[in-house]
Amino acid sequence: MQSELEQYTFDFHSETAEIVAESHDELKIKLGEFAGPLDLLLYLIRQEQANIFDIPIATITDEYLKYIRLMKRLDISVAADFLVMAATLIEIKSKMLLPRDPLAVEEEEMDDPRRELVDRLLEYEKFKAAAEMLYEKTTIEQAVFPRGKIESDDNNAEVSATVFDLLTVFEKILARHKEEVTMEIHREEISLADMIRSLRDRIFAAGELNIVDFFAELHTRRELVTAFVAVLEIVRTESVKLMQRKTFGDIILKKVQEQSG
Amino acid sequence: MAETQTDAAGTAPAKEPRDVAELSRAVEALIFVADEPISTKLLAEVLEEDRELIVSVVEELVASYEDRSGGLQIREIAGGWQISTRTECHEDVRRLLKTRPSAKLSLASLETLAVIAYKQPVTVPEILEIRGVQSASAIKTLLEKRLIITKGHKETVGRPMQYGTSKEFLIHFGLKDLADLPSIEDFEDIAGSIG
Amino acid sequence: MAETQTDAAGTAPAKEPRDVAELSRAVEALIFVADEPISTKLLAEVLEEDRELIVSVVEELVASYEDRSGGLQIREIAGGWQISTRTECHEDVRRLLKTRPSAKLSLASLETLAVIAYKQPVTVPEILEIRGVQSASAIKTLLEKRLIITKGHKETVGRPMQYGTSKEFLIHFGLKDLADLPSIEDFEDIAGSIG
Numbered sequence: 001m002q003s004e005l006e007q008y009t010f011d012f013h014s015e016t017a018e019i020v021a022e023s024h025d026e027l028k029i030k031l032g033e034f035a036g037p038l039d040l041l042l043y044l045i046r047q048e049q050a051n052i053f054d055i056p057i058a059t060i061t062d063e064y065l066k067y068i069r070l071m072k073r074l075d076i077s078v079a080a081d082f083l084v085m086a087a088t089l090i091e092i093k094s095k096m097l098l099p100r101d102p103l104a105v106e107e108e109e110m111d112d113p114r115r116e117l118v119d120r121l122l123e124y125e126k127f128k129a130a131a132e133m134l135y136e137k138t139t140i141e142q143a144v145f146p147r148g149k150i151e152s153d154d155n156n157a158e159v160s161a162t163v164f165d166l167l168t169v170f171e172k173i174l175a176r177h178k179e180e181v182t183m184e185i186h187r188e189e190i191s192l193a194d195m196i197r198s199l200r201d202r203i204f205a206a207g208e209l210n211i212v213d214f215f216a217e218l219h220t221r222r223e224l225v226t227a228f229v230a231v232l233e234i235v236r237t238e239s240v241k242l243m244q245r246k247t248f249g250d251i252i253l254k255k256v257q258e259q260s261g
Numbered sequence: 262m263a264e265t266q267t268d269a270a271g272t273a274p275a276k277e278p279r280d281v282a283e284l285s286r287a288v289e290a291l292i293f294v295a296d297e298p299i300s301t302k303l304l305a306e307v308l309e310e311d312r313e314l315i316v317s318v319v320e321e322l323v324a325s326y327e328d329r330s331g332g333l334q335i336r337e338i339a340g341g342w343q344i345s346t347r348t349e350c351h352e353d354v355r356r357l358l359k360t361r362p363s364a365k366l367s368l369a370s371l372e373t374l375a376v377i378a379y380k381q382p383v384t385v386p387e388i389l390e391i392r393g394v395q396s397a398s399a400i401k402t403l404l405e406k407r408l409i410i411t412k413g414h415k416e417t418v419g420r421p422m423q424y425g426t427s428k429e430f431l432i433h434f435g436l437k438d439l440a441d442l443p444s445i446e447d448f449e450d451i452a453g454s455i456g
Numbered sequence: 457m458a459e460t461q462t463d464a465a466g467t468a469p470a471k472e473p474r475d476v477a478e479l480s481r482a483v484e485a486l487i488f489v490a491d492e493p494i495s496t497k498l499l500a501e502v503l504e505e506d507r508e509l510i511v512s513v514v515e516e517l518v519a520s521y522e523d524r525s526g527g528l529q530i531r532e533i534a535g536g537w538q539i540s541t542r543t544e545c546h547e548d549v550r551r552l553l554k555t556r557p558s559a560k561l562s563l564a565s566l567e568t569l570a571v572i573a574y575k576q577p578v579t580v581p582e583i584l585e586i587r588g589v590q591s592a593s594a595i596k597t598l599l600e601k602r603l604i605i606t607k608g609h610k611e612t613v614g615r616p617m618q619y620g621t622s623k624e625f626l627i628h629f630g631l632k633d634l635a636d637l638p639s640i641e642d643f644e645d646i647a648g649s650i651g
C-alpha cells in the first residue's frame with residue numbers, strides 16, 4: 001500500500017568520485033551507483049584524465065569491460081544498457097584499428113568513429129549537471145517549512161488528482177471488482193451491520209482511525225470486503241470523513257467536529 | 262536543564278546563548294509550523310531555554326504582531342500559542358476558501374469519475390456494478406463540478422440516464438480528447454502493472 | 457469584472473475602495489490561509505482589485521518581512537506566493553517536528569527528472585536516448601511523487617505517452633516557474649570541462 005521509500009541516498013561530490021571500498025558489500029553499493037553506462041564512461045574518462053574530445057578508446061574500453069566483469073562477479077545485475085554500450089565501445093575500438101585511408105585526411109574529423117559517442121556523452125553530461133543542480137535545490141528547500149495545519153485545511157483534506165491517478169484508481173477498482181466476483185462466500189464471518197458498528201465505535205472512541213491499521217487486523221478477503229463497504233457506508237452516512245495527511249499517505253477516518261468555529 | 266541556567270554567581274551556560282532576536286525568530290518559526298497551538302513548555306524544551314525567557318520572547322512577538330497590525334495575529338489558545346488570521350480579514354478568507362479549485366476530489370468522487378471516464382456512456386446501475394457501492398453523491402458532486410454531463414437515456418428497462426465526461430473534464434486533466442486518456446498499456450513500459 | 461474597473465471618466469466602483477493597509481492585511485491573511493502558493497491572479501479575484509495593485513502590495517509585504525527579519529518569509533514559488541520559515545531556523549523546526557531531511561530522490565530519478573524538466577513534453581524512448589539507460593522505475597517513482605505528469609500522447613508511431621513536470625515539481629525545488637530553471641546550455645561549460 002505504502003509507496004516504498006527509496007533506500008539509498010548519495011552525494012554528488014563524494015560518493016561517485018571514486019570507486020574504492022573496504023568491503024565487498026560497500027563496493028557493490030558504489031558500483032551500483034552509476035546511473036547508467038554513460039555515467040560509468042564519464043567516470044572512467046575522468047579517471048584516466050583523458051580529453052573527452054580525444055578519448056583513448058582502447059584503454060577506456062578495457063576499463064569499461066573490467067567494471068562490467070567486476071559487477072557481474074559481485075552479482076550486481078548488469079542492465080542490458082551497459083552491455084549495449086560495451087558492444088558499441090568494442091565496435092568503435094575495432095573501427096579505430098582499421099588502417100586509415102591516407103587520401104581521406106580531410107574527412108578524418110567527420111569519420112571519427114568516436115564522434116557520435118562524444119556527442120552523446122556531452123549531451124548526457126549537461127543533464128547530469130542539471131540533476132546536480134536539482135539536488136542542490138532540493139537540499140535548500142528541505143530547510144524551508146510551510147505553515148502547520150490550520151482549521152480551514154480540514155475542509156480540504158482531499159486528494160487532487162492527475163490523469164495518472166484516474167487510471168490507477170480505475171485499475172484498482174477493476175482488480176477489486178474481479179476479486180469480489182470470483183470470491184466464494186464460505187461462511188458468514190461478520191455481518192456488514194456488525195462491521196459498521198465496530199468501526200463506528202472505534203472512530204468515535206479515538207476521534208480517528210487509520211484505515212490501513214484497521215484492515216491489517218482482518219484475516220479473510222470476505223472480512224476485508226465487508227470492512228471496505230463498511231468504511232464507504234460510514235463515510236456516506238455518519239459524520240465521518242476520509243482524509244489523507246499527505247499524498248499517498250495512509251487514509252484516515254476522522255470524526256467530523258459538530259461545531260466549527 | 263539546570264546547566265542552561267546562569268545564576269548570580271555567573272556560572273556560564275553549557276552552550277552558546279542565543280541573542281533575543283535569534284530566539285524570537287526561532288519561536289516565530291516554531292509557532293508557525295506547529296499543527297496545534299504550541300505551549301510555552303514545549304517551546305522551552307525544543308529551544309533548550311528557560312520558560313521565563315520564552316514567555317517574554319513570545320509576549321514581545323505578540324506585541325510586535327499587534328503593532329504591525331497586519332493580517333495575522335499570535336493568540337494564546339488551548340494552552341498554547343498559534344498564528345491565525347485577524348478577524349477583520351475573515352470575510353476575504355471565507356471568499357478564498359469558497360474558490361477552492363475543483364480539482365480536489367474525494368476518493369469516492371475520483372473512483373466514480375474514473376469509471377465514467379473509462380466506461381462512458383455509463384449508467385448509475387452500471388457504475389454500482391463496477392464500484393460495488395452507491396455513487397449517488399459522487400455523481401452529484403461531479404455534475405456540480407461540471408466534470409461529467411448527462412448523455413441521454415439508455416434504451417433499456419427503466420431507461421436509466423447515462424453519464425459521460427465533459428469538455429471541462431478534458432481541460433481539467435489536460436487532455437486533447439478522450440482518445441488522449443491513457444490506457445494501462447501506456448504505462449506498460451514503465452514497470453509493468455501500476456495497480 | 458468590468459464593474460470593478462474605474463475609468464478616466466471617474467465612474468465610481470460599485471464598492472468602497474480599501475486603503476492600502478487594509479488591502480495588505482487581507483493579502484497577508486490570504487497567503488497564510490491558502491494551502492498552496494496563491495497566485496496574484498487569484499488574490500486579485502478574491503479581493504476584487506487590480507492585479508497591478510495586488511502585485512505592489514505583495515511586494516511591499518515581502519519587503520516588510522525581509523526588514524523585520526523574523527522567523528518567516530514570503531516567497532514566490534510555483535507561480536504563487538507562500539509564507540514559509542526562513543532557512544536559518546531549520547534545525548529548531550526539525551527538532552520540533554522530529555523530522556529528518558526526507559528521503560532523497562535516487563540519482564537515476566534526479567537525472568530522469570532533469571531530462572523531463574528540460575525536454576518536456578518528452579517520451580520514454582527520448583529519455584532513454586539521452587540517459588542511455590532504461591528509466592522505467594524512475595518514471596514510476598516520479599509519477600507517484602507527483603513531480604511529473606502525463607502530457608498526452610505524442611502523434612507519432614505507437615503514440616507514446618509524453619511526460620512533463622508538475623506544479624509539485626516547482627514547489628519541491630523552490631522554483632517560481634519553469635523559466636526559473638537555469639538554461640540547459642549553461643551546463644555546457646561544466647560538461648566540456650572534464651578531461
